Amino acid sequence: MLELEDIQHFLISRPPARAARYEFLAFRRPGAGREWLKGILDKVGTAKALASGNPGTRWVTIGFTWNGLRALGVNQATLATFPEEFRQGMAARAEILGTTGANHPENWVGGLASEELHAIAILFARDVAERERCRQEHREYLLQCDGVKVLSSLDMEAIPPYTYAHEHFGYRDRLSQPVIEGMGEEPTPGSGPAIKPGEFFLGYPDENGPPAGLPQPEVLARNGSYVAYLRIEEHVGAFRDFLRQQGDTPEQQEWVAAKLMGRWRSGAPLVLSPNHDDPELGGDMQRTNDFNFGKMDPYGYGCPLGAHIRRMNPRDTAANMQRRKMIRRGGTYGPPLPEDKPDDGIERGIAAFVGCASLVRQFEFAMNVWANDPNFHELGNERDPFVGTQYGSFDMTIPKRPIRKKIVGLPAFTTIRGGAYFFLPGIKALRYLSALS
């Protein structure tokens, strides 16, 4: 059973938040980080508290980069027990992740590629008013913490309509999340078995057996997780222009939009509803994941082989799937772009976290192979249309009878504007870190 009182709530359950703020911090004086941590530790939300009857109105999560752990005073011997990819940090892994060209760390914003990025404070709030109150409170607290600097911050807000989660392109989001074994939740039909907790939280059995090779000492590792942060700008104007070029009628354009994703924008999966949208199906959690690819759609006539959902979750068409699952968190930033308006040049997108127990096996695999391997599923010259790095040189094949449709030179609909690897320690581990000398 998971020690919910010792695990930060972040990856366990999603609070009813409509606004958020991420603050990226640098510790510029020895001891500064520890003093900051001591004062904020009691505000960090636990999974247990969130599950209680009164979940509160704001939820705080704290994570550290490897440089941040060093800045907190963690000694060399302990630092060396963390895995190689975490020690290097996301920016150094750009070639592996495929974040090249416009997505390269040298173009990142907010100081995220800097070695000075030490910590993130993630605030989820019930609404914008509560977020603003907390932002002010943290600002005042930081004034007392000499040597802690905010490198950058990002405000997040849900975009209308608020009746369902979606991103700026208009696709319904949060449709598939892994269920953690032992939490008393049943996976929805088609979602596969519940996943062992050690795939997300250090110190628990994973799909391979008992925990092994964890950072030391145990108090620091136990109940911790790694998260990969990505700030992904969505070029909404370019995306809409592209769709307009792909079809004369709104129906034809929607068809292409659905083929890129593997679901209609309502969330209805193409495997189950290949010819027309079905919003009711899209939002019905008992049905919206109840499909596979290998048996139900082997050639991709419904969901193309290179569609986003087929790459990011190949279901029965990839091996070892139980060891590739990740927990996604985050939301949208920037104002929505009205349907009838041209692109206004304002940055908008998704700022997301991917939680796992092994960045190299879970997150980096997904980016390296599923998102960016041009030869995934023998496609030859394609990448994920949304999270793959695109230059206008890759294609998108849409199987169709009698002859497939091939989109040559898919443009980039997104740009990765920043990213980082954080370790989210358990509560006892946060206390251990705050008490270092």
Added chain:
Amino acid sequence: MATQASASAKETDWTKPAAMAIPKEGYFKLQNGRYGPVYPRSPACYGFTIIAKIKPGREEVIREYGKTIEKTIAGLPEALDVLKLHYLRWVMFDIGKDTYFMYQGIFDTDFDKYTEDAVSLFSKYGLNTVFENLEGFPEDWKTNAPAFVQFVREHQRPSFLEYGEYPYVSADEIKKALKLKAAFSSMLDLMQ
């Protein structure tokens, strides 16, 4: 990695046999994969050649294991499907008093990409029986993927030349072509 693969996708003229001389490091330009340098796709596809010394007296155990694998594949032909293999060759040979094991694989995926899948398959089908008889193989390989990968990389001997009579063709493409041939034969039969 990406540029390499997309470039090679465009040069897949299977009618034109091709040879590729490979530098000593095993790659032309250093490109990092998740576990280290990525080796290029050659006219003979991706592949590896792992050479390691056998622990003294274990030759028969390994030889015997060949039969086990034969039975496994006979009963479960799709067992190694995920590795996108063309061929595997297992060879033993002596140098002086020592016996060495050579494991050569030719496949369609960059090994770095599917390392964990390979480790999990090795475990599932007991291929560890062979590896555990090699000197220097990490005892904790099941829970220590990086140590396993390090062993493989340390014992990998890159080719200095590879040749393909039908270069860059994947096993899937070959199977598709044979299926098409069979389908055409059936069609012709039906038209008689």
